[in-house]
Amino acid sequence: MNNNLWYRDAIFYEIPIKSFYDSNNDGIGDFNGLTMKLDYLKDLGIDAIWLLPFYKSPLKDDGYDISDYYSILPEYGTIEDFKNFINKAHSYNIRVIADLVINHISDQNQWFIDAKSGINSKKRDWFIWSDTPDKFKDARVIFIDTESSNWAYEPRTKQYYFHRFYSQQPDLNYDNPEVREEMKNVIRYWLNLGLDGFRADAVPYLFKREGTNCENLPETHEYFREIRKMMDTEFPGTILLAEANQWPTDTKEYFGNGDEFQMAFNFPLMPRIFIALAKRSSKPIIDIINQTLDIPDDCDWCIFLRNHDELTLEMVDDEERDIMYKEYAKIPKMRLNLGIRRRLAPLVDNDRSTIELLNALIFSLPGTPILYYGDEIGMGDNIYLGDRNGVRTPMQWSYDRNAGFSGVYAEQLYAPVITNPNYNYEGVNVDSELRISSSLLNWMKKIIGVRKDYTELLGRGTIEFINNPNKRVLAYIRKYENQRMLCLFNLSRRPTYIELDLSNFKGLKPVEAFTKAPFPRIGDLPYFITMPPRGFFWFNLVIPETDDSMDFEGEDDY
Ligand code: NOJ
Numbered sequence: 001m002n003n004n005l006w007y008r009d010a011i012f013y014e015i016p017i018k019s020f021y022d023s024n025n026d027g028i029g030d031f032n033g034l035t036m037k038l039d040y041l042k043d044l045g046i047d048a049i050w051l052l053p054f055y056k057s058p059l060k061d062d063g064y065d066i067s068d069y070y071s072i073l074p075e076y077g078t079i080e081d082f083k084n085f086i087n088k089a090h091s092y093n094i095r096v097i098a099d100l101v102i103n104h105i106s107d108q109n110q111w112f113i114d115a116k117s118g119i120n121s122k123k124r125d126w127f128i129w130s131d132t133p134d135k136f137k138d139a140r141v142i143f144i145d146t147e148s149s150n151w152a153y154e155p156r157t158k159q160y161y162f163h164r165f166y167s168q169q170p171d172l173n174y175d176n177p178e179v180r181e182e183m184k185n186v187i188r189y190w191l192n193l194g195l196d197g198f199r200a201d202a203v204p205y206l207f208k209r210e211g212t213n214c215e216n217l218p219e220t221h222e223y224f225r226e227i228r229k230m231m232d233t234e235f236p237g238t239i240l241l242a243e244a245n246q247w248p249t250d251t252k253e254y255f256g257n258g259d260e261f262q263m264a265f266n267f268p269l270m271p272r273i274f275i276a277l278a279k280r281s282s283k284p285i286i287d288i289i290n291q292t293l294d295i296p297d298d299c300d301w302c303i304f305l306r307n308h309d310e311l312t313l314e315m316v317d318d319e320e321r322d323i324m325y326k327e328y329a330k331i332p333k334m335r336l337n338l339g340i341r342r343r344l345a346p347l348v349d350n351d352r353s354t355i356e357l358l359n360a361l362i363f364s365l366p367g368t369p370i371l372y373y374g375d376e377i378g379m380g381d382n383i384y385l386g387d388r389n390g391v392r393t394p395m396q397w398s399y400d401r402n403a404g405f406s407g408v409y410a411e412q413l414y415a416p417v418i419t420n421p422n423y424n425y426e427g428v429n430v431d432s433e434l435r436i437s438s439s440l441l442n443w444m445k446k447i448i449g450v451r452k453d454y455t456e457l458l459g460r461g462t463i464e465f466i467n468n469p470n471k472r473v474l475a476y477i478r479k480y481e482n483q484r485m486l487c488l489f490n491l492s493r494r495p496t497y498i499e500l501d502l503s504n505f506k507g508l509k510p511v512e513a514f515t516k517a518p519f520p521r522i523g524d525l526p527y528f529i530t531m532p533p534r535g536f537f538w539f540n541l542v543i544p545e546t547d548d549s550m551d552f553e554g555e556d557d558y
């Protein structure tokens with residue numbers, strides 16, 4: 001296989017440095033700590049890491065407000081620590097991409113400090129200024145809980161500057177060629193230090209034009225195509241992953257003609273998976289997947305259940321949003337902006353079958369799965385921590401002090417560990433879960449292993465939904481060359497059954513992929529299957545070698 005397509009076969013894992021492991025006991029995770037935990041990640045089976053912003057920053061937006069693009073926040077370590085980490089990750093065959101935050105910077109950045117020093121300052125035109133807050137009226141406010149406008153007043157020069165996120169994050173002016181060039185230099189700097197690519201933050205908003213909503217403008221696409229070209233030429237094999245939280249047609253645009261982003265998060269799919277569960281209906285998933293197919297060769301979706309932000313509900317209709325709030329955000333504190341600030345396990349009331357079903361979906365739908373740190377052990381959250389901090393608490397390694405994350409006194413930690421009795425770190429931690437075969441962590445290792453057994457089929461195969469009158473069950477076939485996998489999901493909380501027309505596969509035998517348990521050969525009649533509540537099956541469809549009467553023999557467990 002073409003190795004430059006590594007991202008299509010990979011399993012990604014998202015990490016905020018601060019939250020992973022504290023190597024020097026100051027209460028904050030760091031690069032050396034992360035390096036020490038690479039063995040864990042290797043053992044888990046992931047292939048690529050996405051690092052959240054680790055650059056110098058006052059942390060108003062947890063690092064998405066960069067005050068110096070060419071240095072690392074001292075608490076996280078040094079450039080040497082960074083290089084060590086990258087080298088060791090590469091020696092484990094783990095690739096590393098990092099956040100590229102280019103729409104905006106921190107108001108503490110020298111560029112902005114210079115810009116606001118006077119209207120004739122050198123960097124003045126690196127930002128977007130106006131005498132009134134009236135321009136770009138159709139640009140929506142994103143952090144609606146904290147910001148009432150995209151303009152903030154700067155008293156010294158008596159003008160307003162534009163910001164899409166917090167007012168402490170002034171947007172850069174991409175009409176200025178110096179800005180466009182500087183960001184290319186930032187990209188070169190970090191790729192030269194060994195990164196394998198970037199997750200580009202807030203990509204739809206770079207260019208602004210009066211009379212539009214200032215999202216997805218042609219100029220923005222063109223600039224990313226320029227960046228891609230530069231990366232392909234100067235750093236072949238590196239990738240760009242788009243964070244573009246948009247409707248399906250607009251999100252797909254970020255693949256260009258295969259000359260823009262290699263990957264984009266499947267934001268349209270994510271909330272609809274949860275809606276499908278709430279409605280006990282396969283329809284939302286089928287509809288949205290059908291709208292996200294047909295992307296250029298060599299491009300792929302990144303599919304995820306949760307990340308470091310609130311579960312965003314910007315790109316769903318009002319009815320869908322109501323369903324989501326009703327089902328998943330029963331307490332007002334669980335909401336933030338237009339979303340829900342909870343981790344995966346609490347979202348589904350810690351129901352193990354549902355957690356398994358959801359993971360089985362993102363590991364078998366078309367695209368590259370990406371896991372959020374801690375969700376593999378079923379970590380809880382803390383909705384009382386403010387902003388999105390409740391889903392960014394210390395990783396739980398053991399039942400030692402501070403969940404084994406750090407040796408400091410608890411009050412010195414950057415954030416408290418989760419102590420809610422249902423998710424207490426004393427039970428929910430890596431060490432304890434590795435010791436018990438039925439743990440979520442061991443199940444996650446298993447599904448990652450099974451996915452790897454079918455890398456080409458599940459990573460690159462086509463998908464075809466199988467029509468069946470029972471809407472509770474989502475059924476599809478993945479196909480790649482002569483391999484086929486039948487995937488079934490009972491989205492409801494009650495047992496159910498389906499009869500599937502599998503006549504195209506007559507003569508083949510379904511073999512359950514996790515346990516290799518054989519099922520009866522597909523014949524002329526509709527294929528009948530019963531499914532437990534929130535149960536799922538992955539059946540590898542094989543040419544039978546053995547006599548069906550032997551099916552009850554063999555190993556029972558995995
Ligand atoms: C998206 C990031 O995921 C989020 O954490 C951040 O606040 C905004 N972009 C602004 O950079």
Ligand code: CA
Nearest residue numbers: 022024028030
């Ligand atoms: Ca530290």
